[in-house]
Amino acid sequence: AQTVTQSQPEMSVQEAETVTLSCTYDTSESNYYLFWYKQPPSRQMILVIRQEAYKQQNATENRFSVNFQKAAKSFSLKISDSQLGDTAMYFCAFMKKSNTDKLIFGTGTRLQVFP
């Protein structure tokens, strides 16, 4: 069975600074995807970034980038130039590479961005 662990229940960062959210996972699968989802106070689940396990290059989406360490089973999210709108709960999620597999979420990290 796959597990996802987020060891930081809460983080805070000042506007314009950089923050890194940690995520580790456990799996025996070789082909899978990893995701970061953002859940702001509206409770909408928004996809932030995706990483395919077979790709060595770390994914980047504007101010968001990941550090994917496959051997260590680590998948951290770096947010650069933090903005007030980044305040949200962030969930790390794992999905086996199949046409219909479910997402397995970590327990989330609540990020507060201060002015």
Added chain:
Amino acid sequence: AAGVIQSPRHLIKEKRETATLKCYPIPRHDTVYWYQQGPGQDPQFLISFYEKMQSDKGSIPDRFSAQQFSDYHSELNMSSLELGDSALYFCASSLPFHEQFFGPGTRLTVL
């Protein structure tokens, strides 16, 4: 771009009543997933459908059932509601081997 549509957005029911939640996936997405998110918790997978057939089942109570129709929309039917069923219910849709996109959720309150 079109997103996943869920209805209703809010629902209040009494214990032992029934509820039906509806989900309309993004056009051309053939896979639908249902998740339940309790207060302060991460989303938990309930059930999924691919091409109108159930593809996977998670921690879904026997009191709940779901199906996907010919137009790919899906309905989650919940009977004999309990206080513990109060949660945010998400529907997500995807293309095969692609990321899942979530709807806005249905907030169910059981009194």
